[in-house]
Amino acid sequence: MYSWLQASLQQLSQRAMTHSLHHALLLKGARGIGKTEFAEQLGQFLLCANKGTNAHTAGTKSDLVPCGHCQSCLLLIAGNHPDLYEISSDKQIGVDAIREAIKKLSGSAQLSGAKVLIIHDAHTMTESSANALLKTLEEPTNNTFLLLLSHQSERLLPTILSRCEKVALPSPTLQGCHDWLSEQGYSNVDDAMLRLYSASPLELIEHLKSPPKVSYNEVVENIGYLSVGTLNAAAVATKWQDEATTIVQWLQVWLVDQLKTGPHNIDALWEMQKACISANEQLRNPGVNKSLVLVNVLQSIAQRP
Ligand SMILES: [Zn+2]
Structure with missing residues (x-):
């Protein structure tokens, strides 16, 4: 497991050993920290038939990992465990996928152990999918664990959020x-x-x-030109519109650098940081006019006090 996730995994595994793990966990954290691997390893531990049975390692960290050789572990390693279900989707998780999973969870476990459902990108569940899941979240079948993963958990319905224990997974330093x-x-x-x-x-x-097409140094250079009026924001925005998301992120890095110098215009810089956050959100909308979003942010930076 990734070093930054080890402590969280050990904590949850420890609770699984003492039967004090909540049946519905919302594993939330930034994109790209390894939530999938985390959920899959926790799932394997929950399903492992030998967890905690090795007297030599009892109570130690090595007692908190799946054994790797029981029937359950071998089926998981082969990607073929009958009591592990995973739901994922590129766009939206539809109600049919949820209903099918619930139907499987309602039967008894095929290996007479636990049952685990992992829902990747849980925030992409439609409203009807989320509603279909509610009853299972409230009244799960015996020894059933639901692991919901999300890097945008604020998009989940409050009814889902309130029925899950939230586990914030950290990014590395x-x-x-x-x-x-x-x-x-x-x-x-x-x-x-x-x-x-x-x-x-x-x-x-x-x-x-595959590195971004525009480097940080280029962005800094262009901010200089914008400030002295050699370039105007509209021209830069048009040139960079296809890389708009990267540009806004680079601007945020630049703003953090400015803030570190203890500047006189600290309030204005914070306003720009807010404008960048809002621009990032707007850029998630596929129909947005990227050049327009970019020109607004660049203008505020060019005209900073
Ligand atoms: Zn095992």
Whole structure:
């Protein structure tokens, strides 16, 4: 398990051992921290037939991992466990997928152990999907665990949120991310990239494989031109509209750098940071005019006091 998630995994596994684990967990945290691997390992532990049976390791950390050789573990490793269900979708999780999973959970476990349902990107459940899940969340069948994963948990219906125990999974620290990248063979990572994506290390690796088309240094250079009026915001926005999301994120890194210098215009910089957050949200909408979103943010930066 990723080093930044180990403590959380041990805590939950420990509670599973003492039968004090809530049956519905909302595992929330930034995109790209490894929530899928986390849920799958916790699921394997819940299903493992030998958990806690090794007298030599009882009470130690090594007692809190799946044994890896019982029938349940072997089926899981083969990707073929009859009591583990996973739901995921590229866009929306529809009600049929939820109903089908609930039907499976309502029967008895095929291996006479626990049953586990993992719902990836739970925030993409439609309203009717979420409603279909409610009864199971309230009255789960015996020894059944529901693991809901989300990097946008604020989008979940309050009725779902109130029935789950929320587990906030951490991102690594900047240093932690740096160390992990070195172990993965990425030792000379650009400092700006590291700062931009350190909260989402798995996503960072993807960006290192195909770097953004506009670099941080280019953005800083253009901010300079905007400030002195050599370039205007509309021209820059048109040039960069296809990279709008990356540009706004780079602007946020730049704003953090400005804030660190103890500037005179601190309130204005915070307002710009808020404008960037709002721009990020607008850019999630596929129909948005990216150039327009970008021009607003760039203008506020160009005209800063
Ligand atoms: Zn096992």
